[in-house]
Amino acid sequence: MLPDNGYVELCSPENLLIAHQRARKGKTRKEYVIEFEENLPENLLRLRNELLLHSYRPRPLKTFIIRDPKVRKISKSHFRDRIVHHALCNIIEPYFERQFIYDSYANRKSKGTLKAIERFNAFSRKVSRNHSRRAYVLKADIKQYFETVDHQILQTVLKKEIKDKRVLWLISVILSNYEAKTANRGMPLGNLTSQFFANVFLNELDQFVKHQLRAKHYLRYVDDFILFNKSKDVLIDQKAKIDTFLREGLKLTLHPEKSKIIPVKSGVEFLGLKIFPHHKIIRRKILRRFERKSQTLFEEYGRREIDYDTVYNSLEGWWAYGKNANMYKLRKRIMKKVEKYFQNEISTKEYNRYLKS
Numbered sequence: 001m002l003p004d005n006g007y008v009e010l011c012s013p014e015n016l017l018i019a020h021q022r023a024r025k026g027k028t029r030k031e032y033v034i035e036f037e038e039n040l041p042e043n044l045l046r047l048r049n050e051l052l053l054h055s056y057r058p059r060p061l062k063t064f065i066i067r068d069p070k071v072r073k074i075s076k077s078h079f080r081d082r083i084v085h086h087a088l089c090n091i092i093e094p095y096f097e098r099q100f101i102y103d104s105y106a107n108r109k110s111k112g113t114l115k116a117i118e119r120f121n122a123f124s125r126k127v128s129r130n131h132s133r134r135a136y137v138l139k140a141d142i143k144q145y146f147e148t149v150d151h152q153i154l155q156t157v158l159k160k161e162i163k164d165k166r167v168l169w170l171i172s173v174i175l176s177n178y179e180a181k182t183a184n185r186g187m188p189l190g191n192l193t194s195q196f197f198a199n200v201f202l203n204e205l206d207q208f209v210k211h212q213l214r215a216k217h218y219l220r221y222v223d224d225f226i227l228f229n230k231s232k233d234v235l236i237d238q239k240a241k242i243d244t245f246l247r248e249g250l251k252l253t254l255h256p257e258k259s260k261i262i263p264v265k266s267g268v269e270f271l272g273l274k275i276f277p278h279h280k281i282i283r284r285k286i287l288r289r290f291e292r293k294s295q296t297l298f299e300e301y302g303r304r305e306i307d308y309d310t311v312y313n314s315l316e317g318w319w320a321y322g323k324n325a326n327m328y329k330l331r332k333r334i335m336k337k338v339e340k341y342f343q344n345e346i347s348t349k350e351y352n353r354y355l356k357s
Contacts, residue, residue: 007166010091019086026310058177075188085192103219107195123217127228131277138227138235140259145223
């Protein structure tokens with residue numbers, strides 16, 4: 001449980017400096033970062049005073065629409081507010097992390113999409129006895145999850161580990177900075193705090209599935225979750241109980257079209273892949289997204305908004321993801337652009353590998 005002096009630690013100069021370093025990562029050439037850092041000590045001190053005096057108020061969110069491929073509303077916080085988000089998560093995250101189940105994979109250290117896909121494969125082989133018998137998957141997600149998170153229920157969940165009213169006040173201020181369709185509901189896509197609170201909120205579901213339903217083969221990535229079982233009837237029963245738990249306990253609903261029970265052999269769509277027992281296919285919309293993302297990286301680098309390390313780390317992540325399925329032609333096309341744009345560059349990772357060789 002977070003100690004009573006948690007807010008003092010949150011507002012400490014040391015924590016705010018660490019939060020600033022994390023908020024600026026990969027964005028050191030952005031104009032708003034450069035502007036903030038021109039008077040860094042004064043700006044951090046002003047932010048600290050606002051937090052200590054409870055006069056802190058976030059700046060209005062900058063909202064824009066992306067179509068990637070579905071329409072989504074992304075809300076971007078001011079840089080100073082992102083520092084506060086990091087400062088908050090630095091302090092409270094360790095106390096919640098120990099409560100999370102092993103098989104929650106989004107926005108956690110040493111987890112991520114690749115680990116989730118590996119675990120999917122392991123569960124699939126185990127339940128089907130290496131694909132020698134019939135097995136089923138409940139593939140489900142929550143309808144409009146980020147838009148419908150109930151603030152009061154979320155704060156009740158947070159109070160299990162946070163007793164410091166000042167920390168709870170700050171969380172309330174951050175949550176109230178976003179206006180959803182329904183009052184006192186919703187979190188903005190794009191905020192660090194939203195990603196963290198998403199895991200805290202759905203940890204309630206994780207605990208229900210693991211301890212009440214006693215499901216052995218369950219994993220979750222944000223609001224997408226998977227259950228394996230050799231019996232279709234068991235999954236039908238579990239789906240009904242999960243639906244009831246979400247509606248009554250968290251005021252959430254399963255997506256009626258995306259929540260279904262599928263034979264493992266038919267292939268399951270999960271994290272941009274369609275996973276079959278012996279091969280995987282990357283969905284076309286994911287390939288198009290990768291091409292658009294890489295082009296955006298090249299353009300931002302050309303405008304000197306990001307450095308080569310940022311480009312390299314992003315592409316490296318995509319290459320690792322792409323190894324799960326056939327991306328050879330796309331990789332070849334992107335690598336031609338990389339060679340053209342960055343023929344004289346070397347990343348920190350590449351340099352460190354060179355030194356060790």
